[in-house]
Amino acid sequence: MSESEVVVYANPELLAAAAAARLVTRLVDLQAAQGSASLVLTGGSTGIAVLDQLRRSPARDAVDWSRLDLYWGDERFVPADDDERNEKQAREALLDHVPVDPKRVHAMAASDGEFGDDVDAAADAYARVLAAHARPEDHGDVPGFDIMLLGLGGEGHTASVFPESPAVYETERSVVAVRNCPKPPPTRVSLTLPAIRRAHDVWLLTTGEAKADAVALALSGAGEVQLPVAGARGRRRTLWLLDRAAAGKLSHVYQPPTA
Numbered sequence: 001m002s003e004s005e006v007v008v009y010a011n012p013e014l015l016a017a018a019a020a021a022r023l024v025t026r027l028v029d030l031q032a033a034q035g036s037a038s039l040v041l042t043g044g045s046t047g048i049a050v051l052d053q054l055r056r057s058p059a060r061d062a063v064d065w066s067r068l069d070l071y072w073g074d075e076r077f078v079p080a081d082d083d084e085r086n087e088k089q090a091r092e093a094l095l096d097h098v099p100v101d102p103k104r105v106h107a108m109a110a111s112d113g114e115f116g117d118d119v120d121a122a123a124d125a126y127a128r129v130l131a132a133h134a135r136p137e138d139h140g141d142v143p144g145f146d147i148m149l150l151g152l153g154g155e156g157h158t159a160s161v162f163p164e165s166p167a168v169y170e171t172e173r174s175v176v177a178v179r180n181c182p183k184p185p186p187t188r189v190s191l192t193l194p195a196i197r198r199a200h201d202v203w204l205l206t207t208g209e210a211k212a213d214a215v216a217l218a219l220s221g222a223g224e225v226q227l228p229v230a231g232a233r234g235r236r237r238t239l240w241l242l243d244r245a246a247a248g249k250l251s252h253v254y255q256p257p258t259a
C-alpha cells in the first residue's frame with residue numbers, strides 16, 4: 001500500500017477547483033495510456049463540489065466521457081429521486097451534463113428499485129456488478145479502479161464504513177449493507193475497506209475544522225476499526241486533498257498562504 005501524501009489548499013473553493021483540474025489531467029492521461037479509465041465517485045459536500053467545478057471547467061471536454069467507467073463508493077439507500085441520494089447529486093452536479101455512456105455508469109440500487117427495500121440484495125447485486133467488471137489482472141472480484149474519490153466524517157467514517165460498525169470488520173465481501181448509521185440516512189450500501197484498497201489511487205477530499213481531528217488521527221497511525229478512513233489506501237497512491245481548516249491539526253505539512 002502507498003504512503004499518504006497531503007496537499008493543502010487555502011480554502012474549500014480552491015480545493016474543489018484544483019481537484020477538478022487534477023481529475024481532468026489524470027483521466028486524460030489514463031485514457032491516452034490505456035484507452036479508458038475508471039473512477040469511483042463519493043457523496044458528501046466536498047466530493048459533489050469537485051463534480052460541480054468539473055462541470056464548470058472548459059477543460060472537462062478533454063475527457064472522453066464515453067470511455068469512462070463510473071462507480072460509487074457508497075450510496076444512501078433512499079428512493080431514486082431523493083435529494084440525499086449520492087447518485088442524484090452526482091448526476092445534477094456533472095453526469096447529466098457530459099456525454100457519459102449510460103452502460104458504463106454503475107449506480108447502486110435505490111430503495112424503490114429492483115430490490116425494493118431489501119438492502120442486502122442491493123449490496124449483493126453491486127458486488128456482482130464489481131465482479132463482472134474485474135479483469136484477470138485484478139486478481140479478484142473487484143476491478144482495480146484507477147481513481148477512487150472518498151470523503152470522510154468527523155468521527156472517521158469513509159464511504160459508509162463507520163467506526164466500530166459491522167462493515168469495518170468485513171474481510172470477505174466487497175460490498176455490504178449498512179444499517180443504523182449514526183449519520184442520516186441510516187441505511188446505506190458501501191464498499192468495504194478491502195474493496196477500497198483495490199483502487200490504484202485513493203483521493204481523500206475534505207474541508208472544514210470539524211474534520212481536522214479525524215484527518216490528524218488518520219495520518220498519525222490510528223487503527224481502522226476506530227477510524228475507518230485510516231484504512232482507506234490506494235495501491236499506487238493515497239492522496240489527501242484538504243483545505244487549511246481540515247489540515248489545521250497537522251504539523252509538518254506545507255500550508256499555503258491565505259487566498
Ligand SMILES: O=C1O[C@H](COP(=O)(O)O)[C@@H](O)[C@H](O)[C@H]1O
Pocket residue numbers: 042043044045046047074075076086150151152153158159160183206
Ligand atoms: O454520508 C456521506 O458522507 C461522507 C462525507 O460527507 P461530508 O458532507 O461531510 O463531506 C461521504 O464521504 C459519503 O460518501 C457520504 O455518503
